[in-house]
Amino acid sequence: MNKYTKTELVANRQSLMRTFIKPEDDASRLVLIKYMEQISFGLHEFLRKHVGITEQVSLKDLSGRFKNTLISKNPEKKLTDVITEIVEDIAPHAVNVASPYFIGHMTSAIPFFMVHLKTVVAALNQNVVKIETSKVVSILEKQVLAKIHRLVYRRSSDFYDRYVQNIRTTLGCFVEDGTLANITALWVARNSLLAPKNGFTGVEQEGIQAAYSAYNINRCVVIVSRLGHYSIKKAGGLLGIGNQNIIAVDVDADNRMDLDCLKKTIRKIKHDGTGIMAVVGIAGTTETGAIDPLPQIGAICAENRIYFHVDAAWGGPVLMSEKYSHLLEGIDSADSVTIDGHKQFYMPMSCGMVFFKDPSIMDAVKYHANYVNRFGSVDLGIKSLAGSREASSLILDSALKIMGSQGYALLIEHGIETNRRFAEEIERRDNFELITRPELNILTYRICPSDIKRRLAEADSEQICIINKELNKTNRAVQRRQRAAGKSFVSRTKLRTGNNPGKEIVVFRCVIMNPMTDIKILNEILDEQEEIYFSLSPLLNIQHLTQNG
């Protein structure tokens, strides 16, 4: 494929300088345009030809091809060859997340202009850690943060006039992803609970040990439903309170936090020398898309003076739909809210955000350095987990202008409504069982033929366990076979039915966010699963269970 001989590729100053020089004549402009066409259209052509998800090659075979660990001294390839290689050799074995048949994860097609905007950000190469390497882009970031803050908290115009460009306060923060957003929120929550007082200079400065002693407690906990994202546990480990102190409370039949359990947990904990760092509500659980009862959780937190964080990494942008924003009612009672840009804002990988009700609360995590982030400057890096950061705000700001909230609303509404039709279709089919009814655009289901459904209805709990075990094997096998075939992709997870830890069942998990995914495609996916199931069933015990039922 490389049509240049190795000897032609030598690193020297002259060829090096060329890579830094701006295209100043028509010839070099043409070369650059050729590259760009190759990137955009090479990839587009490829993705169009391959409506499927990925080539059917095993990971083991693939990994055998990526074992060379030496960096070549001289250049190995020209840009054009590198791009050709990516289009021809990498892309077919990557995952076509843009396919409407890819409904397994929270990654999807993005509007084409997002790629252009990412290019703009890369070309400007601003570093928003400090004003000296970003200037107006830092100011723009504050404005975008205020726009999303206003979407979430709906404070007064006066409030936003006062804070949008206030250099001493911050309404939120861009981070790498939802995990880091949740970590940032809980970092602030920890430091707010264990704040400086009476000679104690605060947990950030003195550490957990000294803080517990100053506050006369022996542990700190975070309370979240057992469907909480695993980043909450990670935050507990990272922040030094211990991940075993992330208390998982049960959920109700609709997978929402059980309020009685929450109240009971708080009551119990309050009397045993435990500090409650935060209660985390979820607006769109990762596995089922359920939304916790935010107004009630907010009220319980207010009553008990507990920090309330909402993980709306997934569901946040639903606020842009006038039709469905009521689902997130109560989100404005949260002290902080996580929203991911690369999820339902359809931004490219990756962009997380966290917002704070109190514009001064991030003071609890501020850091300075002499050469950067000076006191009293606009430097955004003063209150931020990361240091150097790219200007993701420029992408979001532009996208909001191009789409309008109504454009986003159409996407959100398409997902929710298509998902409802999908649920109906699953229920209509004999071989499937709908496990979680869609609240947003996520649902779970499994293969469970009607005769087995009947058996399950009559079985005792021991028999249910045996049958579910076989169903789990079946569903796992079908998902793997479908994934390997590469025509479509549905993810799988394990869910508990009710709050009984003994009864985990394997389910297919679908996320409908690609506007090209319609009910016709969803039916094809169900057809394929049925076919795989029939082709596998002689090998599986489930058939045996049925025959002896």
Add this chain to the structure above:
Amino acid sequence: MNKYTKTELVANRQSLMRTFIKPEDDASRLVLIKYMEQISFGLHEFLRKHVGITEQVSLKDLSGRFKNTLISKNPEKKLTDVITEIVEDIAPHAVNVASPYFIGHMTSAIPFFMVHLKTVVAALNQNVVKIETSKVVSILEKQVLAKIHRLVYRRSSDFYDRYVQNIRTTLGCFVEDGTLANITALWVARNSLLAPKNGFTGVEQEGIQAAYSAYNINRCVVIVSRLGHYSIKKAGGLLGIGNQNIIAVDVDADNRMDLDCLKKTIRKIKHDGTGIMAVVGIAGTTETGAIDPLPQIGAICAENRIYFHVDAAWGGPVLMSEKYSHLLEGIDSADSVTIDGHKQFYMPMSCGMVFFKDPSIMDAVKYHANYVNRFGSVDLGIKSLAGSREASSLILDSALKIMGSQGYALLIEHGIETNRRFAEEIERRDNFELITRPELNILTYRICPSDIKRRLAEADSEQICIINKELNKTNRAVQRRQRAAGKSFVSRTKLRTGNNPGKEIVVFRCVIMNPMTDIKILNEILDEQEEIYFSLSPLLNIQHLTQNG
């Protein structure tokens, strides 16, 4: 500027779908090409016309223009108008970090192909948190990590054959930036020190309080020179040991960690119930570019069984220069090493990396979830601070192929050698004083006319303080004036001369990493500073000091 009337811009399903559709006919191809030309050449044209750094507009004026906090319901602008606006209204007020006159921070021009590679990554939109949304890209990431690991640790071919694609181990991790790389390393260090034992399940699970009790200690510290990056302090706060427990040891006359101080600190600490989580060596301090004596620190750590981390965020890529890699001798004795991709690998914002000598040590920070990151899978998100991440590895891998190590070496050597010539020029000029002699491509200096130099040489410490105070005002004023003028940019910081905290002086800080920055440009920058100094000096007391000297 917007030639479309508002009423034309309505969010409807049809126009929305267009933004997701791949260009399938020649007409839509042409539209896309037009956009891309506009982005690339619009920005290039702009940057070419404006050799300067930024337009001379105050932050206050700018922020007044970015105060609208409402998201418009219907689209406000078309993509083409958004791009025009960025080129015409945003770019002039951003910072032209690509200018060879921008020598103030660790952000610089990047080769033009980096922008193309970022575009490729955005178009593929893989999420490397899991194999199901990245497949071959996760495998490629493991290979690239092994390449850089090998550059740093130079283990045997057998070692790399065994680990490059091993799904149970990891040689490192891509993170957002150097701060998160240092945090990840110290997270691993904390969990290694306070590991599970005798019924204690480890600090990650049980928290700091329980860990201290299990290990019978009352605090944990990290030792770093007082020139350590502020992310080390941030890590101390975040990880729950308290940022006051980041112990700053003194440096020698060359700004390298003082080994006697290190030994004394360790000796003293070892007997007072303190756990030493890590010693951090720096390979390229942010402010002066100095490299700590890594082989000696490594030996001291080995002798005392202390975790050794090297923050080579800046200096790491120097390993690619055969001529200067010896400066980083001893880096392979570190348990972990931070290297930034967006610094001397010249990648776009932002990309950090951390490498571990022991391929299993990241087991101390692993997290799973049912729907993702399954046990025994290749999922990279199992051992990673962040969750969703873009495929930065694809950019670095391609860049290594296009540049070769020799291409990078030329950049590194240009920086180091140009910086040496710059130091000579500063010393040659009467009005300047070289403060830190360059070891890599960073130096600091200040305005200090020769008559004042003479006065300083004869002054007692009280007089020195008075004179330095005036010099500080002068240098601060000159840097600000130069920055505001927008023709060139040099940063400033405060440094202690010797290890006396009372004697901080304000210095200019220069980072020579742009291959277009040559001695001619550096002389122009010095000329400009002299001019500003002369224009300001009637206002400044320094003149007064001289006259009465």
